[in-house]
Amino acid sequence: MDQDQYNSLSGGASRPPRPQGSEVEDTPLFTEVPYIPTRRTPNSGRPDVSFSGRPASSGASSRPRPAASGGRTAADYAESYGSYTRPTQSRPARSNSSSRPAQPRVTPVYTEISWDQLRPDTDYSSLGRTARPAMTVPGQEEYDPRTAPRYFGGFEQEMDDLFYQPAEQPAAWQNAYQQPGRNREQPFQSYQTNRPYPPYQQSRQTTTPREIRQNAVARQRSGRMETQQPRQKKSILSLFSADRSSELARQRRSAASERQAPAKRPETAPNRNAVRTVPAGNLNRRVVTPPPTPPGAKAKPTGRRSHRGVSPALLMGIFVTVALVIVLLTKVTGRNGGSSVNTRPAQTSAVVTQAPQITPEAVTEATPEATPTPSPTPVPSPTPDGPKARLQGDLVVPAAWGPAVPERVHAVYDSRFERSIMIGNSMVEGFFMWSGMASSMDFVYGTGATVTNVLGTMDLAKITLNASDYYTDIYLMFGLNEVGTDVNSFVQSYKKLVDFIREHQTKANIYIVSVTPVTKEVDQDPNEVQKMDRIRTFNAALKEFCVDYNCWYLDIYSMLLDGNGYLSADYAYAGDGKHFEKSGYVAWANFMKTHYVDADLITE
Amino acid sequence: MKKSVALLLAALCLLTALTGCGGSKKKTLEPRSFVDELMTQAKFTDSLNELDAKVVPLLYGVDAADIKSAIVYAGTAATAEEIAVFEAVDDAAADRLLEAAKARVASQIETYKSYGPAQAMTLENGTVAKTGSYVIVVICTDTEGAKKVTDKYI
Numbered sequence: 031m032d033q034d035q036y037n038s039l040s041g042g043a044s045r046p047p048r049p050q051g052s053e054v055e056d057t058p059l060f061t062e063v064p065y066i067p068t069r070r071t072p073n074s075g076r077p078d079v080s081f082s083g084r085p086a087s088s089g090a091s092s093r094p095r096p097a098a099s100g101g102r103t104a105a106d107y108a109e110s111y112g113s114y115t116r117p118t119q120s121r122p123a124r125s126n127s128s129s130r131p132a133q134p135r136v137t138p139v140y141t142e143i144s145w146d147q148l149r150p151d152t153d154y155s156s157l158g159r160t161a162r163p164a165m166t167v168p169g170q171e172e173y174d175p176r177t178a179p180r181y182f183g184g185f186e187q188e189m190d191d192l193f194y195q196p197a198e199q200p201a202a203w204q205n206a207y208q209q210p211g212r213n214r215e216q217p218f219q220s221y222q223t224n225r226p227y228p229p230y231q232q233s234r235q236t237t238t239p240r241e242i243r244q245n246a247v248a249r250q251r252s253g254r255m256e257t258q259q260p261r262q263k264k265s266i267l268s269l270f271s272a273d274r275s276s277e278l279a280r281q282r283r284s285a286a287s288e289r290q291a292p293a294k295r296p297e298t299a300p301n302r303n304a305v306r307t308v309p310a311g312n313l314n315r316r317v318v319t320p321p322p323t324p325p326g327a328k329a330k331p332t333g334r335r336s337h338r339g340v341s342p343a344l345l346m347g348i349f350v351t352v353a354l355v356i357v358l359l360t361k362v363t364g365r366n367g368g369s370s371v372n373t374r375p376a377q378t379s380a381v382v383t384q385a386p387q388i389t390p391e392a393v394t395e396a397t398p399e400a401t402p403t404p405s406p407t408p409v410p411s412p413t414p415d416g417p418k419a420r421l422q423g424d425l426v427v428p429a430a431w432g433p434a435v436p437e438r439v440h441a442v443y444d445s446r447f448e449r450s451i452m453i454g455n456s457m458v459e460g461f462f463m464w465s466g467m468a469s470s471m472d473f474v475y476g477t478g479a480t481v482t483n484v485l486g487t488m489d490l491a492k493i494t495l496n497a498s499d500y501y502t503d504i505y506l507m508f509g510l511n512e513v514g515t516d517v518n519s520f521v522q523s524y525k526k527l528v529d530f531i532r533e534h535q536t537k538a539n540i541y542i543v544s545v546t547p548v549t550k551e552v553d554q555d556p557n558e559v560q561k562m563d564r565i566r567t568f569n570a571a572l573k574e575f576c577v578d579y580n581c582w583y584l585d586i587y588s589m590l591l592d593g594n595g596y597l598s599a600d601y602a603y604a605g606d607g608k609h610f611e612k613s614g615y616v617a618w619a620n621f622m623k624t625h626y627v628d629a630d631l632i633t634e
Numbered sequence: 635m636k637k638s639v640a641l642l643l644a645a646l647c648l649l650t651a652l653t654g655c656g657g658s659k660k661k662t663l664e665p666r667s668f669v670d671e672l673m674t675q676a677k678f679t680d681s682l683n684e685l686d687a688k689v690v691p692l693l694y695g696v697d698a699a700d701i702k703s704a705i706v707y708a709g710t711a712a713t714a715e716e717i718a719v720f721e722a723v724d725d726a727a728a729d730r731l732l733e734a735a736k737a738r739v740a741s742q743i744e745t746y747k748s749y750g751p752a753q754a755m756t757l758e759n760g761t762v763a764k765t766g767s768y769v770i771v772v773i774c775t776d777t778e779g780a781k782k783v784t785d786k787y788i
Contacts, residue, residue: 460711468689477711477742478749511749605680609712612683 433576444470454507465619481508509545514559544587549607676779680709700727718771
């Protein structure tokens with residue numbers, strides 16, 4: 031047979047190259063094998079073969095066929111089991127991605143041994159198929175091995191489900207079945223048994239773990255190895271035999287009886303000299319079994335039994351260990367419990383983490399010492415969110431606009447106050463000395479000055495002599511020396527001052543600085559006239575005044591308050607409780623740098 | 635005999651005259667040590683802090699060019715307590731600085747007469763003096779303690 035004939039008969043399938051000059055020269059390529067219905071050959075790409083059980087009459091068949099293994103041919107099987115028509119296989123469409131080339135149709139002379147049949151570990155998943163080809167069974171429709179009963183007999187399936195369904199481990203069984211590697215490793219076997227082998231074998235466990243342990247201990251200590259059969263694989267058919275079922279039932283009954291009466295001995299005649307076979311290490315050693323306990327007497331625990339049971343000392347040790355662990359856990363838990371109370375978000379921390387208030391003073395108050403020198407200080411943090419304010423460019427617009435100076439996101443430089451002047455009392459003097467803005471803006475102040483006497487006693491030449499549009503911002507601060515007087519006269523005096531300033535400075539924005547708070551000591555001192563309620567009354571009157579006279583209300587009062595509603599100790603000069611330390615004036619300056627209005631911003 | 639007695643008396647008179655000259659000698663003013671001595675020896679009720687150099691001319695209303703160096707400690711504006719030591723660039727500048735200092739104290743006295751009489755009294759008992767090229771202003775509630783220190787230099 032030459033190479034071309036060899037290739038033509040091989041059907042074009044990929045085969046190893048034929049060795050030259052070897053004895054294979056005259057070896058027939060095809061042998062007839064018996065049809066085994068339990069071992070289906072997957073579709074190997076060849077045309078379906080209608081197996082008739084008889085050799086086809088062809089020219090090629092004139093050559094004497096060699097006998098198959100066992101000397102039985104398909105015809106013999108056909109005669110033994112009767113005529114049987116091989117079911118046709120419905121082959122699904124092959125994927126185009128298959129690397130197997132198209133094969134010419136070859137009419138085989140003999141039943142052909144598929145190359146794939148010789149390689150049962152073929153992975154068909156590479157052909158683009160995850161399921162095996164469906165098989166049409168006579169009398170049935172498409173055969174689904176996972177849903178349909180067994181091809182050869184539903185009895186096996188019933189027995190399998192009856193005895194070997196691992197009801198106690200459904201998840202493991204299912205997970206193992208769904209492993210993709212299982213089907214690829216043993217496709218044919220899983221095809222037949224409808225389950226991969228390892229979980230199927232696992233389901234055969236019919237004894238409880240306790241019985242297994244007991245048997246193992248008994249084997250180890252008594253050496254009765256003759257009663258234990260080595261674990262071996264059995265065929266599937268043997269598992270379904272009646273003997274197997276009866277044996278399983280017997281084992282279960284004996285295990286149940288052992289559990290009920292573990293110390294009970296069989297009431298058979300005592301065989302004091304019973305010889306048992308021992309393991310290989312104890313060969314030729316006579317082991318004498320202890321005499322059984324006579325009926326009616328109390329069962330005396332044997333040495334083996336006592337060793338097998340749990341000793342009281344061990345129980346006591348376990349109990350003590352568990353008790354110690356519980357005590358330790360209790361202590362640790364108690365300690366953690368105490369700390370867990372602290373780890374819970376406290377109310378104060380919640381207040382800290384909540385959204386900042388709209389009042390811009392709070393923001394500035396939080397960082398009063400951020401910039402001791404008021405040179406470029408972008409200190410304030412933006413607080414545009416919240417229901418009371420909205421951000422419009424750089425301007426934080428409060429919902430209730432009113433006369434309050436809106437907050438700015440970014441602080442301005444000192445140079446912005448070059449055309450600004452502040453007129454006021456000793457507080458302005460302190461601001462002049464300690465705010466760092468003494469050289470950035472103009473100041474007119476007088477210790478003990480009041481808004482009533484400012485027009486007659488203070489030098490306002492900077493207001494009157496400069497051009498009418500020289501100042502863009504004019505800050506007026508009075509009130510701390512007048513809180514003991516009538517508020518209406520105070521407001522009227524303010525009105526006169528504002529009119530005087532607007533007469534000379536027509537383009538300037540006029541800021542009315544709020545009356546600053548005092549400390550609690552001053553508020554409660556009967557000799558002092560600066561009371562907080564009076565200060566609040568004056569500030570309220572100033573707000574109304576600002577609305578009526580189109581002035582801006584600079585609310586540093588709220589910025590200087592502490593949690594109790596008094597002048598914060600961080601800013602107050604303790605000597606009098608009214609003036610500020612340097613920190614207070616710096617905070618005031620920073621507040622002004624983030625609270626200002628544009629020249630064309632007019633109060634509605 | 636008469637000669638020897640006359641010589642002894644002359645020597646005694648000479649020794650007495652030299653002793654008097656040594657007792658009238660003053661300390662040389664050093665601004666920083668002077669201010670520190672005042673802060674430790676005298677008792678100030680206000681919390682004094684050193685002013686920025688830029689503020690000093692504005693506060694006293696003087697030309698910054700007249701000031702060679704200045705150390706000014708001021709209070710919170712709640713009191714009139716103050717320490718100022720100016721070193722003028724020359725004697726004329728020192729005179730101008732002295733006049734400005736006197737004007738400021740006088741204004742303060744007028745202000746505090748109605749607002750705080752105690753502070754006005756403190757201002758009246760304060761020290762405004764010139765020694766060499768230095769002009770010193772010391773306004774302290776502890777008038778006696780401040781006098782003891784300033785008398786060492788003036």
